[in-house]
Amino acid sequence: MLVENNVPLQQYNTFGIVAKAHTLVRAHSVDDVRALIASPDLAGQPVFVLGGGSNIVITGDVKPVVLKMEIKGLRLAGETDRAWIVEAGAGEVWHEAVAWTIAQGYPGLENMALIPGTVGAAPVQNIGAYGVELQDRFDSLDAVDLATGKTFTLNAAQCAFSYRDSIFKHAPSAAGEYSDLPRGMGLAGRAVITHVRFRLPKQWKPDLGYADLERKMAESGITEPTPRQIFDWVCEIRRAKLPDPVVIGNAGSFFKNPTVTEYQCTDIIAREPKIVHYPMPDGSIKLAAGWLIDACGWKGKSIGKAGVYEKQALVLVNRGNGEDSVTGGEVMTLAKAIQTSVYERFGIRLEPEPVVV
The missing domain is CATH 3.90.78.10 (UDP-N-acetylenolpyruvoylglucosamine reductase, C-terminal domain)
Structure with a gap:
């Protein structure tokens, strides 16, 4: 666990807003998260979890402890007759994780190419683009309770996904066992995601319901695009419409x-x-x-x-x-x-x- 004080956050938020974190902790493993919770200096303080900083607006210096999630790792965690189960660390860049799955021959995330941010933030927001949402490809996730340091696993139903929403965006209510987590029990500020697993279909079918993708298909003359072709099309569409945060915050x-x-x-x-x-x-x-x-x-x-x-x-x-x-x-x-x-x-x-x- 690396602890830093008075850390400028301009490079850690894609808007490029000038602000500082009074205390910033970099977590490269689950043990680092537990070390924060056990720290005599930091234990019990409010925590703000920071991934890629692509979905935040900072309105001033951040007083809660900023937990910068930098856990890496991409692997095939298992498979069934119908799907590959791919696991990614919360600190992986989302687009790079999508590109890796396509390169490995595990399709299903291609419509969500070039969405900014990290893997750990994806379930929080239930990100989505061009007809596909994270919940459509989600298997499970691992997280750490910031109050106790205990790890737990949630499936899709327990995450209570809806449009751009999940259990991680709502304030905590009554405590309960994570193995039987009720819908509506908020985990905002209570837990941090460390790993996410995706269920990617072996019997893959393209999702082409959006006009931009239909237009690309017509322009190319390709009637049965591959996952890689859809990935490339989505990247082209997004780059033509949306500003690169590196150039324009x-x-x-x-x-x-x-x-x-x-x-x-x-x-x-x-x-x-x-x-x-x-x-x-x-x-x-x-x-x-x-x-x-x-x-x-x-x-x-x-x-x-x-x-x-x-x-x-x-x-x-x-x-x-x-x-x-x-x-x-x-x-x-x-x-x-x-x-x-x-x-x-x-x-x-x-x-x-x-x-x-």
Whole structure:
């Protein structure tokens, strides 16, 4: 366990916001996490878990102990007649883990290529892209209780996955045995993920339901793409639409795509015939948050050094640089202004994806 004090966090958050961690602990193993919990100087202090910093907005110096998860490792943990079980350490870069599975011949994650962040953060957010969510490929995860140091394992049902949500995003309630963890029992700030396992299908079928992928298929003339081809297409699509955080600070998609009833959608379409929407299996309709924001005239606009990306209104960006970077306050001021505009025009409340620290 490596403990550092007054650590600049600008390089550890993809927005590039200037801030410091009063105390930062680097964990390269489960034992390092346990050492933090047992430390006479740090035990009992609030802990903020930091992965790739791709889904956070920092609004000031971070007083809780920042636990930087750097556990590595990629391996085939097992297999069944129907699937390969692949395990990844929480500190692995998500995109690199996806690329590794494709290279090894374990398909299934290709639609989620180039999503920023680390593997350990993926279940927290139940990340997803182009018709595939983490829960569709999830097997189980290992975590450590930050109060006791005990390790436990959760399956998909115990993680209580929903759209961009999981048990790790909700505050703790009554204690209980992890072997029989009830839905709704929050683990935010209570546990840290150390390893994640994916169930990747041997009888693989491509997921091509999104217009961008259908367009790539038509342009290429390929009617039966391989996992590698889908992986490459997704990378091309994302690079054309989304800014590279190394070049322009951002936290990826800033708002969740809202869902409405079929009746609500019909009412909105009557007023806004061009609204982008997708029917969901449960009968609800998902609306494209980026379209709603663009329709309100926000694309390319700024408040202070926080701006809306010119090519994709769903992405907020850092228009500052270096020490003259955007502040978390500016980002949230812009986000709230966008929320107000969308609500006033469409009657829909947009919910931010990033965690505000």
